[in-house]
Amino acid sequence: MEVSIFIADDHQLVIDGLKMLLAQAGHINISGEAINGLIAEQQIIKLKPDIALLDVRMPEKDGLKVLQSLQHKGCTTKCIMLSMHEDARYIKDAEAFGAKGYLLKNVGKVVLLEAISKVMKGGTCFHTIVQTEKNQTVFFTPREKDVIGLLAKGHSTNEIASLLFTSQETIKVHRKHIREKTGATNSVELLIKLKELGFDV
Template sequence: MLNHIKIILADDHSLVRDGIKVLLETESDIEVIGEASNGKEAIALVNEKNPDILIIDIRMPEMNGIEAVEILNRQNTATKCIILSMHDSEEYILQSVNAGAKGYLLKDTGKQEFIKAIQTVNNGGKYYSGDISNVLVNNLLNPTSTTLSEVPQKKTATTNPFDLTNKELQVLELILTGLTNKQISEKLQNSKRTIETHRFNLMRKMEVKNLIDLSKKAQEFHLV
């Protein structure tokens, strides 16, 4: 009898879970045995069903994916965790690796690579897609950037009322010096898409719609 790789999916969007499930179950050796919509549900399902692999998103309500992976890692569960996210920011990647994730894939990953990642992790290996591997390599070669042994700490509410990450603060400073997304991506050795994501998140968190308002608010709250 074929030994199935038993998987739990955790994502707060049911359509995303449905799509992943359909994709995975075209493989004869993969079986989705449970679904969760947040980190707390994922932990409960893993403890109940003991899957081989948990595929989990980062940004979810109640408890995010990184926190869930960290808790499962502390519990010494045999379940291996793969992060599947739309975010390729350095901080998310490094926090995920620190938390104990055995793989990190972007949501635009192709089916063939997705299946390969699952099989690699199930067999005891680790799998990071190309862009993610570049971030990890750059981090190891760049001691001045966030290290794998140091999960970034959040700023206090008084100094950072918008809950910006360290990377977002760094991008904010460079934006306000007049650099373009392309120039910032080259300076920080991140993809242009990553910088665009940071810029979008800055605008959203700080509730501004243009560069002038962004600059005014950054100065008002002494963020740069």
């Protein structure tokens, strides 16, 4: 049976490559493509492809957000996420948001075609990762996330306090809690650990 697939990736060359790769398979037709999340979302809603391949990291709107929006709007297109990040949190989020699969970009075409086949048969295909003891959910409060966001932009405690209309002392406490939650002893280390945990910083 003919399968229609939509491709969203921020690199045109990757899109072109995937198109060729999928076209090769014979039973697949490419219903559309997009180089950012916003266009992807609009087009997928409009074209209703059987499957959408969504790059996780995209401009305007990342793949997970597109996935959420599509689910929220009742779109029936089955989404397979493509990512460079072998990260538990991303994969869990993708699954939670209703993705049918999650593949790393370092898989080969065989794995991709198998995943598409599986998903079309109603199954799922999530990249299994070596899930060690760590990655125990680290949780941040909304305010802590505000602080993390500004920290990641290179702001000092003083600047963050001004931007969030609160005192330096308060921001100090938030920073302390954030460090304690991650086990980091300085800001650079903190940002590294946050990235490892899958946060967009």
